[in-house]
Amino acid sequence: MGFGGLKVHILVLMGLWTILVGGVLAWTLFRHAVEMFESARLEAQSAFEKDLVYRRWAAGHGGVYVPATDETPPNKHLSHMPERDITTPSGRRLTLVNPAYMTRQVHALGAVSYGLKGKITSLNPVNPNNAADDWETDALETLKTGLPEVTEVSSLEMMDGQEYLRFMGPLVTEEGCLQCHTEQGYRVGDIRGGISVSVPMAPLRAVARKHVFSMVAGHSLIWLLGMAGIAGAGRRIALHVRERDRAQEALEKQHQRLEELVQERTGQLRQTNIKLTSEIDDRKRLEQELLDISEREQRRIGRQLHDSLGQQLTGAAIMSKVLQRKLDGASAAHSAEAAQITRLINEAIDQTRSLSRGLQPVDVESGGLVPALEMLTASTRDLFGIDCTFTPDADIQIEDPAIGINLYRITQEAITNAIKHGQSKQIDISLGADDEAYRLAIASDGKDFSLSADDTTGMGLRIMAYRAQAMGGSVDISRGADGGTIVSCRCPVEQPSKKRESGANS
Ligand code: HEC
Numbered sequence: 429m430g431f432g433g434l435k436v437h438i439l440v441l442m443g444l445w446t447i448l449v450g451g452v453l454a455w456t457l458f459r460h461a462v463e464m465f466e467s468a469r470l471e472a473q474s475a476f477e478k479d480l481v482y483r484r485w486a487a488g489h490g491g492v493y494v495p496a497t498d499e500t501p502p503n504k505h506l507s508h509m510p511e512r513d514i515t516t517p518s519g520r521r522l523t524l525v526n527p528a529y530m531t532r533q534v535h536a537l538g539a540v541s542y543g544l545k546g547k548i549t550s551l552n553p554v555n556p557n558n559a560a561d562d563w564e565t566d567a568l569e570t571l572k573t574g575l576p577e578v579t580e581v582s583s584l585e586m587m588d589g590q591e592y593l594r595f596m597g598p599l600v601t602e603e604g605c606l607q608c609h610t611e612q613g614y615r616v617g618d619i620r621g622g623i624s625v626s627v628p629m630a631p632l633r634a635v636a637r638k639h640v641f642s643m644v645a646g647h648s649l650i651w652l653l654g655m656a657g658i659a660g661a662g663r664r665i666a667l668h669v670r671e672r673d674r675a676q677e678a679l680e681k682q683h684q685r686l687e688e689l690v691q692e693r694t695g696q697l698r699q700t701n702i703k704l705t706s707e708i709d710d711r712k713r714l715e716q717e718l719l720d721i722s723e724r725e726q727r728r729i730g731r732q733l734h735d736s737l738g739q740q741l742t743g744a745a746i747m748s749k750v751l752q753r754k755l756d757g758a759s760a761a762h763s764a765e766a767a768q769i770t771r772l773i774n775e776a777i778d779q780t781r782s783l784s785r786g787l788q789p790v791d792v793e794s795g796g797l798v799p800a801l802e803m804l805t806a807s808t809r810d811l812f813g814i815d816c817t818f819t820p821d822a823d824i825q826i827e828d829p830a831i832g833i834n835l836y837r838i839t840q841e842a843i844t845n846a847i848k849h850g851q852s853k854q855i856d857i858s859l860g861a862d863d864e865a866y867r868l869a870i871a872s873d874g875k876d877f878s879l880s881a882d883d884t885t886g887m888g889l890r891i892m893a894y895r896a897q898a899m900g901g902s903v904d905i906s907r908g909a910d911g912g913t914i915v916s917c918r919c920p921v922e923q924p925s926k927k928r929e930s931g932a933n934s
Pocket residue numbers: 483484487490491503505506525526527528529548549550552553554555556558599600601602604605606607608609620621622
């Protein structure tokens with residue numbers, strides 16, 4: 429998470445906290461207002477019920493007699509009553525007080541001592557003073573139509589610039605009422621009127637203000653604590669984030685440096701590799717050149733042996749034959765010696781020929797590898813007196829002179845090793861080919877010559893392997909089933925590069 433993202437999160441959290449605390453406060457205040465209204469209504473209701481009980485008591489007695497005074501003068505609305513005013517035996521004057529009259533007087537007392545206003549009223553008042561005002565008229569109409577479900581009406585109203593809870597409870601006509609109210613045509617169960625009670629809200633509001641103040645203060649404190657907590661936590665997290673970002677940056681830098689280092693090293697390695705490869709190439713070229721030189725030298729020596737030494741020996745043989753004939757008549761002993769010399773010279777000629785053939789073997793222009801190997805087999809038989817066979821696949825044709833030379837030299841080397849180190853009496857050479865590769869195998873009996881730890885053998889085997897490689901092939905030297913050695917060489921028909929071909933051919 430980035431730094432900006434964190435800021436947004438913290439602001440959102442603060443907003444949520446504010447909404448939560450504000451919501452709780454609003455709900456509490458609303459509940460409080462409802463309760464305030466409810467308690468005012470209960471106060472009005474209980475005042476009404478008390479009035480009702482007193483009135484019932486008074487009505488139950490058909491009104492009560494009280495001393496007639498200035499505060500309680502005889503009720504002119506009762507003037508039709510025969511015993512409105514009576515005199516006690518001791519001479520005190522008493523007057524009849526009807527329930528409404530009593531209620532009015534009680535309400536007047538209450539208003540003075542409690543601020544609670546009460547009024548007995550009716551839509552059709554006997555006493556015009558009891559007439560209902562607008563609100564009371566509405567309330568009485570509501571009760572008249574709503575009974576028995578609606579048993580009271582209450583609401584908050586303004587009167588003389590003061591707020592009041594106004595309450596209206598019904599006064600239902602009972603049996604006791606009828607003795608004074610029959611003329612108006614009421615029957616039991618009718619609404620005669622009601623008692624309206626007004627509870628001043630000011631004192632309740634004063635108490636509520638205090639509550640509201642303490643509630644707002646308390647909630648604000650909780651809100652502030654929460655905000656401080658969020659801000660503090662936010663700052664700590666921001667610090668962590670900044671630290672983490674810094675660490676990450678450092679790590680990235682380190683990583684980059686490492687990457688650069690790796691790239692640098694890789695570059696160096698590539699350079700070294702290129703150098704090494706070119707060195708290896710140089711070396712291979714050099715080795716090839718060495719092989720080519722040695723091949724050329726051998727051919728030169730072979731040609732010299734054949735042309736020069738062979739010619740001279742032939743000349744010597746002819747001369748010695750002539751000498752032998754001359755001596756035939758003169759001395760039998762000398763003639764026999766000359767014949768001996770002639771034979772020795774002929775043997776030398778044969779050996780020179782086979783030597784020269786060995787040195788310049790594959791005369792590609794006049795025959796190729798198969799006749800060369802046939803000749804090699806024959807001379808091996810003659811020279812070493814061992815059993816040597818050659819079995820080429822029918823119509824095998826090796827066009828490439830470089831392959832011919834290499835395969836010939838590998839065969840030559842294998843034969844030399846078999847005779848010199850393997851003490852072989854039997855050597856079998858086979859040459860085959862398919863679409864992909866030539867296969868040459870030289871199987872010899874006797875000992876496994878690859879095991880002999882001779883320096884020249886080692887060199888010979890290495891050169892063998894090198895020749896195979898130069899043709900893109902390989903040499904495998906293994907032990908024969910009945911002892912001895914099998915040298916097998918495989919080289920692809922398609923040569924890897926023309927360069928080597930021409931190199932070997934030079
Ligand atoms: C002793 C006679 C008497 C009895 C009993 C009596 N009243 Fe009345 N009442 C009066 C007189 C007289 C007035 C009108 C003068 C006044 O305001 O006192 C009046 C007024 C009222 C008023 C006020 C409205 C107006 O018409 O001025 C109501 C409401 C009322 N009576 C209801 C009742 C009910 C309900 C009962 C039965 C529970 C009852 N009274 C029993 C005599 C009586």
